[in-house]
Amino acid sequence: MANNKSKISGVLEDIEQMVQSSVGVLVGTEEVVVLGDSPDHIEGVDFGVNVVGLAKRFGLSPVDLAKDLVEVIGKKIEGDDFSWVSRVVSVGPFVNIEINVDLVGREVVGRIIEQGGDYGKEREGGKGKVVVDMSSPNIAKRMNYGHLRSTVIGAAIANLYEVGGYEVVRDNHIGDWGTQYGKLMVAIEKWGSMQKLKKADDPIGYLQELYVKFHDEVDKQAEVEKDGEVVVETELEREGREAFSKLEKGDKQVRELWKMCVDLSMKEFEKIYQFLGVKFDVALGESFYKDKLEETMELVEKSDCGTISEGALVVDMDDVGLGVSIVRKSDGASVYMTRDLACAMYRAEEMKADKAIYVVGEDQKLYFRQLFEILKRLGVEIGSKSEHIYFGMVRLKEGKMSTRKGRTVLLKDVIEEGVNRVEKTLKEKGVRLDDEAVRQIVAGALKWNDLGQDARRSMVFDWDEALNMQGYSAPYVQYAVVRAKSLLKKAGYERGVLEGKRVKGVYGDETERDLVKMLMKYSRVLKEAMEHNDPSRLAVLIYSLAKHFSTFYNKTQIIGSDDGLIWARLRLVDAVSQTIENGLGVLGIEVPKKM
RNA sequence: GCUCCAGUAGCUCAGGGGAUAGAGCAACGCAUUCCUAACGCGUAGGCCACAGGUUCGAAUCCUGUCUGGAGCACCA
Numbered sequence: 001m002a003n004n005k006s007k008i009s010g011v012l013e014d015i016e017q018m019v020q021s022s023v024g025v026l027v028g029t030e031e032v033v034v035l036g037d038s039p040d041h042i043e044g045v046d047f048g049v050n051v052v053g054l055a056k057r058f059g060l061s062p063v064d065l066a067k068d069l070v071e072v073i074g075k076k077i078e079g080d081d082f083s084w085v086s087r088v089v090s091v092g093p094f095v096n097i098e099i100n101v102d103l104v105g106r107e108v109v110g111r112i113i114e115q116g117g118d119y120g121k122e123r124e125g126g127k128g129k130v131v132v133d134m135s136s137p138n139i140a141k142r143m144n145y146g147h148l149r150s151t152v153i154g155a156a157i158a159n160l161y162e163v164g165g166y167e168v169v170r171d172n173h174i175g176d177w178g179t180q181y182g183k184l185m186v187a188i189e190k191w192g193s194m195q196k197l198k199k200a201d202d203p204i205g206y207l208q209e210l211y212v213k214f215h216d217e218v219d220k221q222a223e224v225e226k227d228g229e230v231v232v233e234t235e236l237e238r239e240g241r242e243a244f245s246k247l248e249k250g251d252k253q254v255r256e257l258w259k260m261c262v263d264l265s266m267k268e269f270e271k272i273y274q275f276l277g278v279k280f281d282v283a284l285g286e287s288f289y290k291d292k293l294e295e296t297m298e299l300v301e302k303s304d305c306g307t308i309s310e311g312a313l314v315v316d317m318d319d320v321g322l323g324v325s326i327v328r329k330s331d332g333a334s335v336y337m338t339r340d341l342a343c344a345m346y347r348a349e350e351m352k353a354d355k356a357i358y359v360v361g362e363d364q365k366l367y368f369r370q371l372f373e374i375l376k377r378l379g380v381e382i383g384s385k386s387e388h389i390y391f392g393m394v395r396l397k398e399g400k401m402s403t404r405k406g407r408t409v410l411l412k413d414v415i416e417e418g419v420n421r422v423e424k425t426l427k428e429k430g431v432r433l434d435d436e437a438v439r440q441i442v443a444g445a446l447k448w449n450d451l452g453q454d455a456r457r458s459m460v461f462d463w464d465e466a467l468n469m470q471g472y473s474a475p476y477v478q479y480a481v482v483r484a485k486s487l488l489k490k491a492g493y494e495r496g497v498l499e500g501k502r503v504k505g506v507y508g509d510e511t512e513r514d515l516v517k518m519l520m521k522y523s524r525v526l527k528e529a530m531e532h533n534d535p536s537r538l539a540v541l542i543y544s545l546a547k548h549f550s551t552f553y554n555k556t557q558i559i560g561s562d563d564g565l566i567w568a569r570l571r572l573v574d575a576v577s578q579t580i581e582n583g584l585g586v587l588g589i590e591v592p593k594k595m
Numbered sequence: 596g597c598u599c600c601a602g603u604a605g606c607u608c609a610g611g612g613g614a615u616a617g618a619g620c621a622a623c624g625c626a627u628u629c630c631u632a633a634c635g636c637g638u639a640g641g642c643c644a645c646a647g648g649u650u651c652g653a654a655u656c657c658u659g660u661c662u663g664g665a666g667c668a669c670c671a
Contacts (some may be wrong), residue, residue, distance in 0.1 A: 006599090038614085050612095052651095084640085093613075094613080276621055286671090309668080310669080317633070321597095327668050330669065362665055363665055364671080366666055367597065392601085426633095429633080429663070431633095452608085452609095453609080454601095456601080458665080465620090472609095472620085473619085476619095479634080483631075486631075488630095541609095551635070554632095557629065560630085594631095595631080
């Protein structure tokens with residue numbers, strides 16, 4: 001087991017491997033060993049292993065096992081077989097390891113600089129193809145702050161899978177089909193016009209108002225009719241439902257109007273995506289599957305799981321606690337489920353995807369369990385491999401967001417406020433930045449708020465939190481990278497040019513040591529983030545890197561130092577900045593040229 | 596009513612069987628002729644919702660209670 005083992009795995013993994021084989025010497029088989037952090041109050045150690053679980057499994061005393069392990073590892077170190085570890089001690093059931101930080105540091109830094117933007121990436125591709133179903137705004141509605149979540153979390157998940165060796169298709173699953181568009185068509189015909197829509201400054205706003213009016217009118221009708229009999233469906237709703245039915249059957253006039261709404265909406269969405277720097281590989285909206293719906297409904301009807309109930313085609317999953325799901329309405333029209341079934345099959349058969357990841361809010365948890373269950377019952381394999389990555393709802397202090405009650409925070413307003421805040425800060429600092437840098441900072445701040453914490457928690461919208469630019473935030477991390485790069489430039493540092501430069505005897509300082517340790521953990525954290533579908537793990541690590549870099553930057557004068565460490569330190573700065581930038585890249589956050 | 600998710604510092608959150616529970620914000624104090632202060636250093640702030648249980652060991656696992664969020668047939 002030499003130091004220069006496979007360069008594919010990281011140094012941390014190599015050390016783990018060494019401990020693992022040491023365990024093998026003691027118990028006969030190699031057991032998976034994970035190096036954790038050692039506690040701060042025990043000085044001089046860097047990583048720790050808890051052997052209780054291991055000892056129990058083999059019926060050994062944890063304390064004895066720890067002692068024995070220390071002895072075996074100690075021999076390896078002494079024999080100069082493994083010089084990355086300089087000391088190993090046991091404390092109760094823990095085995096603590098001190099790394100030879102100078103050696104390890106130079107190795108890790110060297111690898112990062114060598115691999116650059118590829119550092120942390122899985123070398124072996126071919127893990128499979130995954131479709132990430134993300135963003136998915138509904139047409140004819142303005143995007144509100146809540147729509148940010150699926151978009152940025154989806155982008156980060158997609159990137160995580162990509163660096164994890166998967167082929168990824170980012171699919172913006174636009175909501176452009178369904179009864180609500182029948183209602184919208186009715187509203188346009190009754191109270192608006194195509195001409196007005198074409199000329200409108202804010203076409204989506206125009207459509208949204210019509211949609212809201214539709215519901216207001218429905219409420220009025222319902223009240224009137226309530227005086228008579230029990231009303232299930234108002235006249236207006238019936239018209240809306242019929243209009244959708246017409247749309248679905250291919251009525252030319254309705255289709256034309258619908259198409260216009262789609263095009264106008266997409267144009268608006270594109271502006272926001274551009275600001276955020278979010279890209280999709282495809283945008284196959286729900287309507288894309290409109291010609292496959294008949295076939296899908298037939299398939300369900302002919303399958304063992306489909307039954308007719310109250311005129312509708314349903315799948316009863318009560319036996320597994322999932323209730324009943326409608327696949328075809330009693331009037332023959334499709335529902336969301338029909339489209340998603342067709343979509344899943346298309347992704348499996350046509351796109352050759354192995355897996356689909358739906359980045360959609362927690363309110364649809366039951367729905368996706370139903371979707372996967374139906375696919376399973378239909379014998380469609382992708383269903384059992386797909387996942388619903390959910391995120392908590394965004395509320396306002398006043399309560400749930402509601403387009404109809406005008407109680408929303410529009411995404412474009414949040415962006416605008418972000419730009420204003422950045423510009424105000426710049427004025428105070430007397431710094432000038434171009435629009436691109438401002439955009440990157442605002443987009444970063446917005447994304448961090450979604451990616452920096454467990455997405456499953458629901459959140460109450462708060463301007464200061466949504467646009468936080470201090471401390472645990474994207475601008476803080478971006479700033480660290482910008483400082484690092486500027487420092488490198490000022491020092492005349494160039495990658496790979498080291499002739500005659502001393503790069504020895506470094507990384508003894510505590511902060512430098514912490515930085516090295518965090519760099520070592522990068523690829524592991526990346527992998528964990530992917531496996532848990534949790535970008536926040538990555539955010540936590542790169543924030544930590546930025547934090548320690550800031551400490552280092554403030555206390556260590558690098559340029560002008562003449563203690564012979566300058567080049568080694570610059571290399572460390574380079575590696576740190578590269579790693580942070582890689583991590584930010586995975587989160588979909590760009591680094592401005594200047595800050 | 597049933598099901599799922601969450602409750603950790605004043606606020607927003609990390610940690611999710613192990614060693615003395617950590618950050619950011621807010622507060623207070625310090626620093627600054629030096630690589631840009633969206634920065635750094637320090638102080639203070641905790642019955643980890645509550646009650647039982649499992650364990651050598653629980654913020655972490657189990658059960659129950661309370662509080663908040665989400666969902667439960669022709670919306671998406």
